[in-house]
Structures are given as C-alpha cells and as structure tokens.
Amino acid sequence: MKNTQGMVNAFFAFLLVVILGIFFFNAINQPLGNGLVLNKDNPDLSKRVSIHYILKNVHNAEDYLAQHKSSYFRNRDKVKSSNLEFGKTKNAESGSANEVTSIVVNYRGFDTLGEVTVLFISILGLGMLLHENKKKYWAKPSLIVRTGANFLFPFIVLFGVYVFVHGHLTPGGGFPGGTIIASAALLLILGLKDFKNKLTMTKIIESLAGLTFAGLGLVGLFTNGSFLTNFLPSGTMGLLVSSGITALIYIAVGIKVAAELSSGIMEMNGGGEE
Amino acid sequence: MEIIGIILISIGVIFSTLGALGLIRMPDIYNRLQTSTKATTLGAFSTIIGVGFMHPAWLIKTILIAFFILMTAPISSHNLGKAAHKAGIPLTDKTQIDECPQKEENK
Amino acid sequence: MEKNNWFGRWIYSFIILSVGWLLFTFPYNQEELIVGLIASFVISLFTANFFKEFGLKSFSPMRIIGLILYIPYILWEIVIANLEVAKIVLSPNLPIKPAIVKAKTTLKSDFGKMLLANSITLTPGTLTLDIDGDDVYIHCLKIEDTSEENATKTITAKFEKHLRRFVV
Amino acid sequence: MNTLYWIWSIILSISILMVLTRFIKGPALPDRVISLDMFTTITTGLLVLISFFLNNYILLDVSLVYAVLAFISVLIMARYLESTNEEEK
Numbered sequence: 001m002k003n004t005q006g007m008v009n010a011f012f013a014f015l016l017v018v019i020l021g022i023f024f025f026n027a028i029n030q031p032l033g034n035g036l037v038l039n040k041d042n043p044d045l046s047k048r049v050s051i052h053y054i055l056k057n058v059h060n061a062e063d064y065l066a067q068h069k070s071s072y073f074r075n076r077d078k079v080k081s082s083n084l085e086f087g088k089t090k091n092a093e094s095g096s097a098n099e100v101t102s103i104v105v106n107y108r109g110f111d112t113l114g115e116v117t118v119l120f121i122s123i124l125g126l127g128m129l130l131h132e133n134k135k136k137y138w139a140k141p142s143l144i145v146r147t148g149a150n151f152l153f154p155f156i157v158l159f160g161v162y163v164f165v166h167g168h169l170t171p172g173g174g175f176p177g178g179t180i181i182a183s184a185a186l187l188l189i190l191g192l193k194d195f196k197n198k199l200t201m202t203k204i205i206e207s208l209a210g211l212t213f214a215g216l217g218l219v220g221l222f223t224n225g226s227f228l229t230n231f232l233p234s235g236t237m238g239l240l241v242s243s244g245i246t247a248l249i250y251i252a253v254g255i256k257v258a259a260e261l262s263s264g265i266m267e268m269n270g271g272g273e274e
Numbered sequence: 275m276e277i278i279g280i281i282l283i284s285i286g287v288i289f290s291t292l293g294a295l296g297l298i299r300m301p302d303i304y305n306r307l308q309t310s311t312k313a314t315t316l317g318a319f320s321t322i323i324g325v326g327f328m329h330p331a332w333l334i335k336t337i338l339i340a341f342f343i344l345m346t347a348p349i350s351s352h353n354l355g356k357a358a359h360k361a362g363i364p365l366t367d368k369t370q371i372d373e374c375p376q377k378e379e380n381k
Numbered sequence: 382m383e384k385n386n387w388f389g390r391w392i393y394s395f396i397i398l399s400v401g402w403l404l405f406t407f408p409y410n411q412e413e414l415i416v417g418l419i420a421s422f423v424i425s426l427f428t429a430n431f432f433k434e435f436g437l438k439s440f441s442p443m444r445i446i447g448l449i450l451y452i453p454y455i456l457w458e459i460v461i462a463n464l465e466v467a468k469i470v471l472s473p474n475l476p477i478k479p480a481i482v483k484a485k486t487t488l489k490s491d492f493g494k495m496l497l498a499n500s501i502t503l504t505p506g507t508l509t510l511d512i513d514g515d516d517v518y519i520h521c522l523k524i525e526d527t528s529e530e531n532a533t534k535t536i537t538a539k540f541e542k543h544l545r546r547f548v549v
Numbered sequence: 550m551n552t553l554y555w556i557w558s559i560i561l562s563i564s565i566l567m568v569l570t571r572f573i574k575g576p577a578l579p580d581r582v583i584s585l586d587m588f589t590t591i592t593t594g595l596l597v598l599i600s601f602f603l604n605n606y607i608l609l610d611v612s613l614v615y616a617v618l619a620f621i622s623v624l625i626m627a628r629y630l631e632s633t634n635e636e637e638k
Contacts, residue, residue: 139632147495148349154428240412294564296470312505318594325601334407346620348502353627358579
C-alpha cells in the first residue's frame with residue numbers, strides 16, 4: 001500500500017515539473033521585440049501599461065497631455081512648475097504638504113495595502129505559534145505605577161491619534177501613530193493588576209479598518225476607473241482637511257496598525273488563555 | 275524674554291551636568307537615584323521651558339513636553355528603586371536604618 | 382465618598398481629552414477643533430473607565446485653583462532641594478547620612494497618594510520606595526532623626542497641606 | 550548666540566559621556582538601567598535645544614515621541630527586574 005502511495009506522489013511531482021518546464025520553455029522561446037516599442041521621437045504614451053498609474057490623480061498633467069500629447073517629453077523643461085505655498089496653494093496635484101505621504105499613500109497606495117497585509121499575516125502567524133502560550137508572570141504593580149498608567153493611557157492614545165491624523169502635514173503618519181498606540185497598550189499590560197487580553201475586540205477593529213482601506217480603493221475604481229484614485233477634491237495645501245483620500249487612508253492605516261501590534265503584544269503576554 | 279530663556283537653559287544644562295557627576299560619585303544605587311534622575315529631570319524641564327521662552331510661538335508645545343517629563347520621571351525612578359530593593363541590592367555602610375520590609379514573607 | 386457613575390467619568394474624560402487636543406495643536410482653527418472633538422469623543426468612549434476617581438465634581442473651582450497654586454509651589458520646592466543636593470555632590474567628602482524611614486499619610490484616594498509619592502520622589506533627597514496602605518517608605522539622602530513622627534512631620538505633612546485642597 | 554549654543558551642547562554631550570561611563574562600569578543591572586534613564590532624559594532636552602537652533606517645529610513632535618517611548622522602555626526594564634527576582638523563589 002505504502003509503495004503505491006509513494007508512486008502516486010512521485011508521479012504528481014513529475015507532472016508538476018513537466019508543467020513548470022513547459023512554462024519555462026514558452027517564456028524562453030518568446031520572440032524578442034514583440035512587446036511594446038516606443039518611438040523615441042514621438043512616444044505614444046497611451047500604449048504603456050503604467051499610463052494609468054502615471055496619470056492617476058494628476059489632473060494638471062492630464063490636461064496638459066490632452067493638449068500636447070505627442071511632445072510631452074520633449075517639452076518637459078518648458079512645463080512651468082507652479083510655486084507651492086503652504087496654506088495658500090489650492091487644488092495641487094496631491095494636496096498633502098508632506099511629500100513622503102503623498103508618495104507612500106497616493107502614488108503608491110497599492111504598496112501600502114500590501115505592507116499592511118504583510119503585517120497582518122505575520123501577526124496571524126505569531127498568534128498561531130503562541131496560541132498555547134502560558135500567561136506571563138508579572139509582579140504585582142505598586143499603587144503608583146498602577147495609578148500612573150491609568151492616568152497616562154488616554155493621553156498617549158490621544159497623542160497617537162494626533163500623529164496619524166496629521167500624517168499628511170507633519171512627519172509621522174499611520175505606522176508611527178499605530179506604534180505609539182500599541183506602546184500605550186504595553187503600558188496597560190505593565191501597569192494593571194489584572195489585565196485581560198481583549199483579542200477579539202482588536203481583531204474586529206482591525207478588520208473594519210482594513211475594509212475601509214479596500215472600500216476607499218473600490219470607490220475610486222468605480223468612479224474614476226483606477227484602484228485607489230483620489231475622488232475627493234485635494235483642497236488647500238497645509239490645512240487639516242485637504243489632500244482628499246490620503247488623509248482618510250492614513251487614518252485607516254493607523255487604526256489597523258495599532259490594532260495589529262496591540263494584538264501581537266497581547267499574544268506575547270499569553271493570549272491563549274482567557 | 276530672551277534673557278529669561280538664556281538663564282533657564284543655562285540652569286538646565288548646569289543641573290544636568292551635576293546630576294551626571296552625582297551618578298559617578300555616589301556609593302550605592304539608592305543614592306545614585308536620589309541625586310541623578312531628579313537633577314536631570316529638573317535639567318531637562320528648565321531647558322525645554324527655556325526654549326519655549328526664547329521662541330514664544332512654541333511655548334504651549336514645550337510646556338506639554340516638560341510636563342510629560344515631570345509626570346513620568348518619578349514613576350520610572352520609583353519603580354527602579356523598588357526593583358532594586360526587592361532584588362536585595364545592599365545599601366552602603368553609612369546607612370542608619372532600613373524600615374522597609376522585604377515583601378516576600380507576606381505572600 | 383460616593384462612587385462616580387459612568388456618565389460623570391465619561392464627561393470628565395471627554396473634556397480633559399479635548400483640552401489635551403487643543404494643547405497639541407496650539408495655533409488651532411475650526412477644522413482642528415471639529416476633528417479633535419470627534420477624536421476625543423471616540424477615545425473617551427473607550428477610556429472612560431480609566432479615570433476611576435474623577436467625575437463632575439472634579440471641576441469645582443476651588444479644586445482647579447488649588448491645582449494651579451500647587452504647580453509653582455512644587456517647582457520651587459524642587460529647585461531648593463536641587464540646590465541642597467548640588468552642595469552635597471560638589472563637596473569633596475560626601476556628607477551623606479542615608480536611611481529608609483517610614484511615614485504616615487492621611488490621604489485616602491489612589492490619585493492623591495500617587496501625587497504625594499511623585500512629589501516626594503521629585504524633590505531630590507527623598508525617594509518613595511513603596512506605599513502600603515497608609516505607610517509610605519522613603520529613602521532619605523540625609524536625615525538626622527529617623528523616627529516615624531519626625532519623618533511624617535518633615536516630609537509628608539508639608540505636601541499634604543497643599544495637596545488636600547484638590548484631592549481627597 | 551551661536552557660541553552659547555555650542556557651549557550648551559558641548560556641556561550636555563560631556564554629561565552624556567559621564568552617564569555612559571557609569572553604564573560601562575556599573576556593578577549591577579539596576580545601575581545600568583538608571584544610567585539609561587538619565588541618558589534618555591538628557592537626550593530629550595538636547596533634542597529640543599537642537600530643534601530650536603535648526604528652527605524646525607517638527608522636531609518637537611519627534612522629541613515628544615522619544616519621551617513617550619523612553620518612559621515605556623525604562624518602565625519595562627524596571628518591571629522585568631522586579632518580576633524575575635520573584636520568580637526564582
């Protein structure tokens with residue numbers, strides 16, 4: 001009996017190797033130069049795959065391209081770049097005063113979705129590994145530490161919220177803000193006498209925030225034809241309510257990261273037991 | 275306004291240095307905690323407030339940072355002292371009396 | 382002392398978090414104010430239980446005045462005590478006489494005890510090691526008389542006199 | 550003004566070096582944690598001073614984040630010292 005099973009396994013493995021080999025053979029045998037050829041003098045940008053991503057949310061450049069479609073790259077130096085001014089410029093391209101945020105969330109929003117997913121999967125693996133973990137032993141905290149932790153916890157959470165709400169104006173943003181909130185959860189574990197791991201609540205909050213992120217992307221897909229397009233006006237640069245969905249996405253990322261890291265900390269503290 | 279700021283920052287810098295000196299000179303852990311962390315807390319506090327006086331638009335934010343330090347520094351140094359006492363780290367020979375009970379018997 | 386109900390605690394935490402937000406974003410405008418109110422509303426729903434001993438009666442004007450008067454007092458104490466410690470550190474033969482003494486406190490609430498212990502710890506020369514009920518164990522840098530009455534009189538009582546204006 | 554700034558920052562750096570000597574020398578673990586605590590406190594002050602002389606409002610936020618994380622890390626060390634000692638018995 002054992003022998004036949006081994007034979008079946010070997011056969012399937014061989015089949016897999018053959019299929020892979022066919023794929024490789026096909027890929028190698030592709031005739032070169034059959035893809036996209038760009039004419040250097042007169043490039044047709046609409047043939048490029050990434051044209052949607054280049055033009056995503058770039059209203060001014062889109063208008064410009066519609067007029068001078070053929071000679072965009074040659075006249076690149078002549079495109080006058082407007083002077084951006086904090087608190088005065090209206091309807092800028094991305095609208096966020098912090099350039100890093102506009103690149104991370106707006107132009108490469110898909111990457112951020114992937115990063116958050118990677119974090120989610122790693123925390124899931126951590127929970128699987130540590131599921132049978134015993135409750136960690138902490139000595140009983142003294143009265144001063146207990147009261148101090150109780151008093152400081154809301155303010156640290158408020159500061160984390162401040163960091164990720166202002167992600168498009170100042171440095172920081174979703175990931176640092178979420179980390180600050182997770183450190184506040186760590187303070188609670190250190191300071192409370194009988195701390196109960198609230199794993200289900202963090203999981204629910206995390207899923208809601210992830211759904212918000214994906215939902216914002218889908219709204220962009222249905223209204224403007226590209227995933228994670230900015231469908232809101234970008235507003236005046238430098239104010240709190242500006243830069244369209246960049247701010248909303250960073251809030252969702254902040255809540256998601258906070259819930260993920262807190263649940264990771266709780267699982268290390270012995271989340272298996274209730 | 276600027277003169278107040280300069281004076282406050284100078285006081286802060288001097289007390290930070292004195293605290294570091296105390297950390298080197300004192301004989302045991304508890305005395306080191308006494309002289310060092312408290313002096314550096316005052317040093318950081320008055321440095322930060324001094325910066326706030328020299329740049330009045332930042333005053334609120336600097337006061338916030340300074341009070342955060344003032345709230346948190348005693349908590350952590352208290353817990354350090356308690357941990358050292360629980361670990362049974364000896365006091366100096368100059369110590370007169372130790373009335374704090376070792377907590378292990380109570381449990 | 383009656384227990385504060387959940388609503389009172391929630392109102393307290395909402396107000397104090399809004400004030401905290403306004404301090405974070407000081408040159409504030411209308412948008413910051415609205416976003417801050419929403420944020421502190423949501424946070425205070427979660428964290429109202431952490432302010433165990435506060436409620437609506439924490440806003441009585443006498444208490445706020447007492448709190449405001451306490452801050453310059455404690456800062457002055459810290460500066461004076463720091464100067465004394467600086468004298469000890471700079472003198473060549475280290476004139477210290479350390480001891481761990483026991484003192485009594487008459488404050489009842491947890492928050493009051495924490496403020497008392499923090500004040501004792503912040504003034505150099507004294508360090509709170511532990512609080513057990515009404516007993517406070519203090520490590521002193523330089524003390525002549527190590528009896529309990531003297532410690533109560535010289536260390537805890539002078540802070541309690543000011544603290545009693547705004548905490549129980 | 551500039552010379553004053555240099556004097557202040559050099560004195561603070563010297564005191565940080567003095568703290569680090571205790572960190573290397575310290576006979577027991579709590580000594581090292583105390584020197585870590587002092588190190589973070591002095592660094593917060595130095596960060597605020599630097600943010601003033603670079604005229605950069607943003608560094609104030611950074612120093613507040615630094616203060617929060619430093620407090621929690623020192624508290625973790627202290628609680629760890631407290632707990633391990635009791636577990637042996």
